[in-house]
Amino acid sequence: MTTSVEARGGTTEGRGLRGVATIGLLLIIFGAIMFVAGVGTWVAVANELSAENITVSEDASRFAGATVDTPWEAYAQADVINKHALEASGGKTYAQLDRNDPVRATVMNASFLRASLFTSVVAFGVAFMAAALGVGFILAGWAFRRVARRADVV
Secondary structure, eight states, X not given: OOOHHHHTTOOHHHHHHHHHHHHHHHHHHHHHHHHXXXXXXXXXXXXXXXXXXXXXXXXXXXXXXXXXXXXXXXXXXXXXXXXXXXXXXXXXXXXXXXTTOTTHHHHHHHHHHHHHHHHHHHHXXXXXXXXXXXXXXXXXXXXXHHHHHHTTOO
């Protein structure tokens, strides 16, 4: 006795693996979108930072003189800004300075600049994560489709 699925020339297992193949295809598409978005974001952040013409200070421990357009250069410049702000304030942070201290505005600007540079570092990280997850989804989708293909479903 055959079931209605078998009577139509398929198997119950084949129908299930067709779903696996479809999920695989969706993972590949979603992965490709994530990869393109991640790479696009990385390039956009790098271009915007480069357009600001920020150069890593000569007294930086790394990347001295380099144009800030990568996360490590942004981090290095933020580190130097902090060093300079602490030198100007006698080692005090913005919160530790008296409200009437004339150096407070300089330290505040340094804090804002550092925060902006750290934001670009985070943006680079999220872009990298999206691209890497995209590759992972593509590989998982390819594996799902390969499993379905081995069962002659796709």
